[in-house]
Each structure stands twice: as structure tokens, then as C-alpha cells.
Amino acid sequence: MKSSPVHPFDLLAVDGLLTEEEREIRRTVRTMGERELRPYVAEWFESGEIPARELARKLGELGVLGMHLEGYGCAGTSAVSYGLACLELEAVDSGLRSLVSVQGSLAMYAMWQHGSEEQKREWLPGMAAGEKIGCFGLTEPDAGSDPGAMRTAAKRDGSDWVLNGTKMWITNGSVADVAVVWARTDDGVRGFVVPTDSPGFSAPEIKRKLSLRASVTSELVLEDVRLPAGAMLPGARGLSGPLGCLNEARFGIVFGSLGAARDCLETAISYARDRTVFGRSLASYQLTQQKLADMALELGKGMLLALHLGRLKDAGELSAEQVSVGKLNNVREAIEIARQCRTVLGANGVTLEYPVMRHANNLESVLTYEGTSEVHTLVVGKALTGEAAFR
Known part of the structure; x- marks a missing residue:
């Protein structure tokens, strides 16, 4: 005997656990994903290329970049709403959710939580709108699961900082306008806001991936990158x-x-x-x-x-x-x-x-x-x- 099929989430009545606002945010992200992302994602995956800047602007207009943060152009939604947005984006492709995660939960969050007021005002509004793209430089070729083994170092030179090192597997790296880079200093591990047009900074893209092909993945190479004192995140010290x-x-x-x-x-x-x-x-x-x-x-x-x-x-x-x-x-x-x-x-x-x-x-x-x-x-x-x- 046949009957009408039940959606997997309906087996446990999941929708009843969500607020109407949460359901509306989920619907909005799902609709955008189905209309503007899913028709193209197989082609992006096959070619290994995505229109990153166009996507960032669309996602900024949707309001999902840093959506769980307060102020500076961010929506200030609940954590559950942010999670549901991630679910709908990854239902299209993990690479698209990665773009949003790295932008909002790594690069933007690092500045929002640990940055100076000047850093927040300079970068967060543009990043929330998708006009600026950020990346997060922690992992290194020989320091993945053990970030304490990082070799990237920042040295004082007068009032400036000079950074040298290499980061690996960095989402958004070669399309980013700003990188949050973690480095060893005489005062422990510290974070730095690094504009990617800084002399000595480069971000060669990693090719020939068999996974996350609809995502930009790069190295970050820092060769005597000179930054002003105000580039350091004042609120973060240590791992x-x-x-x-x-x-x-x-x-x-x-x-x-x-x-x-x-x-x-x-x-x-x-x-x-x-x-x-x-x-x-x-x-x-x-x-x-x-x-x-x-x-x-x-x-x-x-x-x-x-x-x-x-x-x-x-x-x-x-x-x-x-x-x-x-x-x-x-x-x-x-x-x-x-x-x-x-x-x-x-x-x-x-x-x-x-x-x-x-x-x-x-x-x-x-x-x-x-x-x-x-x-x-x-x-x-x-x-x-x-x-x-x-x-």
C-alpha cells in the first residue's frame, strides 16, 4: 500500500522546534540558494573556479556574512538562525558555506571579538556587505592540528611589525582584501590584520583539488611584510x-x-x-x-x-x-x-x-x-x- 512520503526532518517534527523568524531566515536562504547558486554549482565544481566577488556581494545582500555578529552592518541574528543559514548553503555546496564561514566566523569574528575600534570600523561594514573579502591564516604546511608548532613570526622593527612565514589551505586567500594572520611574537601568538595589497604578501591559489572545488583555496606567503603597530589585534594573546x-x-x-x-x-x-x-x-x-x-x-x-x-x-x-x-x-x-x-x-x-x-x-x-x-x-x-x- 502506498502513502504520501514524509520528509526526513518531519519524522521528528523538527520544524516545531524553530521560531517563525528562524523558519523565515531558512526559507530566504534556501530560496536564494535554489535560484542563484544551485543551477551553476556543478559547473563551478567541474571547472574548479567560482565567481568569488560576485558571490560575496550576493551573500552580503542576503545578509548572511557575519550575520550572528552585532553592529557594523551585521544582522545580529541568533546562533540557531546562523546555523540554519549554513545548513541551507551547504545543501547547495560545502564550498559556498565555507566562503560564508571563513568570512563571518573567522576573519570578521576575529576582528569583532579581538580587534580595535579602528579595525572594526575600517573592515567590518564592507565585509558584511560582501564588498570586501577576508581570510584567516592559521594553518601552516607543517602545523595543522598542532597550531602551536607554527613558524610564522612577527618581529618588532621600531614601532612597526615585520611578518615572515607561510600559511596553507586558506579559504578565500587569493581573492581576499584582508587576511587575519596569526604569528609568533616575543609576547606569544598574536593576530594581525594584513591588507593583501601589502608589499611582500602573496597568495598563490592551490589547484588540482578533488574536494571543495567550488571554493578558493590558497597559500599565504609573507616575506618581510611590514605593518604598523595598529595592525595587531589588541584583544587576542596566545592560542x-x-x-x-x-x-x-x-x-x-x-x-x-x-x-x-x-x-x-x-x-x-x-x-x-x-x-x-x-x-x-x-x-x-x-x-x-x-x-x-x-x-x-x-x-x-x-x-x-x-x-x-x-x-x-x-x-x-x-x-x-x-x-x-x-x-x-x-x-x-x-x-x-x-x-x-x-x-x-x-x-x-x-x-x-x-x-x-x-x-x-x-x-x-x-x-x-x-x-x-x-x-x-x-x-x-x-x-x-x-x-x-x-x-
């Missing part, structure tokens, strides 16, 4: 500064990864209902239904976890280890959903005619950046045992 920014970005991933998973599952369900195998729809077979049911269960659980963490963040009660729980679980389950959905689509699943393999490839990067699954496992392990297993 707590950049790590706090990373927690902001990780929170967006907790929601965003579910967007990729949802798009894969919606695609697989639609495909299974339409595909005829041995005279029956693929969706009518028990093995297919077991896959779909298991994936819907994990997707729903991930969404409930994301919403709970979002409510904690809005209440000012979200801890770093809780963010690690969210990132660890939701990305791990999202990539498994993408892989299982590919099996439902069979050979069609490996083409760009469907989004599933593109999402799966992207999630391989999401699994690694903003803290690998191994690192988040150890964060959770430390919280449970009180023992640090990093070294």
Missing part, C-alpha cells in the same frame, strides 16, 4: 585567540554538514521512487528502505543535536567540548550518508548530474578542516577523563 575563532566556525559546520547530508538523502529518496528495477520501484525493496531509514534516523538525530547546541550557544552556555561533539558526530554521519546515498544511485551517483558524489568529496575536506575527527575525539576524551592525550 586561545585563534582557537576561539575556530569554535565559531566549527559551530557553523555542525549545522552545515547536515545540509549536505539532507540534499543527498532527498536526492536518493527521489531517485529510488522513480527508478524501476526488476519491474518495481527501487524504493519498494526492503534493502533500499533499510538504507533510507537508517540515514533519516542519523540525519534527524544530528539535527536535534545541532539545535540543542544552538540553543546552548544563544544562552551563552556552549562549551568547546560540546562543539567538538557536534562537529565529530554530524560530519562523520553526513559523510556516511553521502556514501550510502551513492550506492542507492548506483553508477548515476558518480556523475555531476546528481549532487551526491560532489557532496561526498566535499565532506572529505569538512571532515578534516576546523579540527580533524581524531582531534575532536581527543577533545571529548579529555573532557571525559581529565587526561590530555594530544602529546
